[in-house]
Amino acid sequence: MRVVIIGGGSAGTSCAFELRKLDKEMEIIIIEKSSYYDYSPCALPYLINDEIPSVEKVFIYQKEDYEKNNIKILLNSEVYDVNASKVFYKNNDQEKEIEYDKLIIATGGVSFIPKIKGLSEHDYYQLKTIDDVKKIKANINEDSKSVIIGAGMIGMELACALKEKGEEVTLIEKEQNILTNMLDKDIAQELLDFFKELNVEVVAHIKEIKDNRVILENKEVIFDKLFVCTGFRVNAEIAQKLSLKVNKGIVVDEFFQTSRENIYAIGDCIEQKEFNSDAKIVSQLGSLAVLQARMLAANICGFTQAGEAVVNNTVSKMGDIYVGSVGLTENRAQAMGLEVLSVKYRDNLRAKYYSEKEKIIIKLIFDREGVILGGQIIAHGEIVGRLDLLSLAIKQKMTVNELSKLETCYNPATVSVFEPLSVAAIIAEKKVTFLKNN
Numbered sequence: 001m002r003v004v005i006i007g008g009g010s011a012g013t014s015c016a017f018e019l020r021k022l023d024k025e026m027e028i029i030i031i032e033k034s035s036y037y038d039y040s041p042c043a044l045p046y047l048i049n050d051e052i053p054s055v056e057k058v059f060i061y062q063k064e065d066y067e068k069n070n071i072k073i074l075l076n077s078e079v080y081d082v083n084a085s086k087v088f089y090k091n092n093d094q095e096k097e098i099e100y101d102k103l104i105i106a107t108g109g110v111s112f113i114p115k116i117k118g119l120s121e122h123d124y125y126q127l128k129t130i131d132d133v134k135k136i137k138a139n140i141n142e143d144s145k146s147v148i149i150g151a152g153m154i155g156m157e158l159a160c161a162l163k164e165k166g167e168e169v170t171l172i173e174k175e176q177n178i179l180t181n182m183l184d185k186d187i188a189q190e191l192l193d194f195f196k197e198l199n200v201e202v203v204a205h206i207k208e209i210k211d212n213r214v215i216l217e218n219k220e221v222i223f224d225k226l227f228v229c230t231g232f233r234v235n236a237e238i239a240q241k242l243s244l245k246v247n248k249g250i251v252v253d254e255f256f257q258t259s260r261e262n263i264y265a266i267g268d269c270i271e272q273k274e275f276n277s278d279a280k281i282v283s284q285l286g287s288l289a290v291l292q293a294r295m296l297a298a299n300i301c302g303f304t305q306a307g308e309a310v311v312n313n314t315v316s317k318m319g320d321i322y323v324g325s326v327g328l329t330e331n332r333a334q335a336m337g338l339e340v341l342s343v344k345y346r347d348n349l350r351a352k353y354y355s356e357k358e359k360i361i362i363k364l365i366f367d368r369e370g371v372i373l374g375g376q377i378i379a380h381g382e383i384v385g386r387l388d389l390l391s392l393a394i395k396q397k398m399t400v401n402e403l404s405k406l407e408t409c410y411n412p413a414t415v416s417v418f419e420p421l422s423v424a425a426i427i428a429e430k431k432v433t434f435l436k437n438n
């Protein structure tokens with residue numbers, strides 16, 4: 001059996017190596033548009049400020065890994081057409097074709113560039129590839145004024161990295177707050193309080209970009225360098241050529257099969273069901289892409305692995321601050337017509353006598369019965385364990401009462417004897433009880 005994978009990023013490459021673990025004889029071919037083997041795009045902002053010292057560090061696989069596992073990868077190869085049995089691609093301007101028994105589409109996303117008057121007349125940077133990193137690093141200057149359009153995760157991570165390199169940075173965001181897909185307005189403001197040296201304009205409408213100035217409705221921002229970090233859109237071009245069903249993303253079933261037999265899709269290009277809502281969303285998280293890759297490989301090899309609704313468990317490090325979100329935000333829940341409650345709790349990250357400087361802020365979102373729907377955390381230290389715990393709690397439909405009784409560990413150098421997440425749950429339980437009795 002020959003499996004052809006279009007896209008050599010995290011989803012496609014992970015699936016190829018998982019397939020090889022399960023089947024030693026299968027022919028596996030990856031077709032990749034770029035000249036690079038699989039690397040971590042999430043690591044790119046940390047190359048900007050040298051937190052990761054070299055580009056070579058972010059590669060997941062090297063040439064010898066593919067060779068050792070008998071996985072053929074065709075770099076610099078762009079697919080231009082497909083049909084029910086063949087993939088047609090160009091390599092060094094030569095047109096080639098390859099037959100497949102099963103096809104996996106892992107084409108990821110493409111940068112979304114907004115229609116802004118004057119933007120096309122200016123040079124601007126993006127942060128999506130290693131080539132983008134090299135271009136940015138070659139032009140970092142301590143005296144530079146940089147403007148970033150878009151205050152999502154990449155925009156914020158990039159802003160912090162440039163600020164650490166001494167640049168003056170202004171973020172421009174059209175939504176009501178930064179990280180609008182992750183955080184509610186109140187938590188977003190708490191995060192900005194840690195970054196007072198960043199200039200941030202929210203609810204900002206750009207009228208025009210002219211003569212190295214971003215012209216807003218009420219002010220102008222001068223820049224030496226301009227960055228566009230306005231997110232990504234699903235790359236569904238191949239799916240459309242195959243007449244596959246596409247909505248927000250490529251439509252797949254719980255086994256990642258598209259609307260046509262023997263054709264599958266995983267990663268940033270697909271849509272998935274969101275937990276606690278009926279919505280179909282595009283998650284575009286590396287952790288989900290790798291999980292989908294593992295399950296799809298199992299399915300192709302005859303094992304049943306069904307995907308589940310997602311809670312978008314997301315984390316980032318910005319400077320020395322960690323920020324994360326899981327499940328529904330309060331704003332999103334309300335927009336869907338759900339009646340939700342929330343509490344916010346602020347505490348020392350570690351025992352007070354050990355360190356008073358490091359703080360943690362937790363927001364819990366839950367319904368009137370106390371069932372946990374979401375959470376947001378900001379801290380001066382690792383928060384992944386708490387986010388993963390909340391992810392499990394949401395999927396198990398735990399209540400804040402159950403979370404408040406969680407047995408937790410303690411050491412003054414790592415956490416207070418009163419686990420902040422449990423304390424937030426205790427406060428939430430009191431709110432639920434009060435509303436039930438009144």
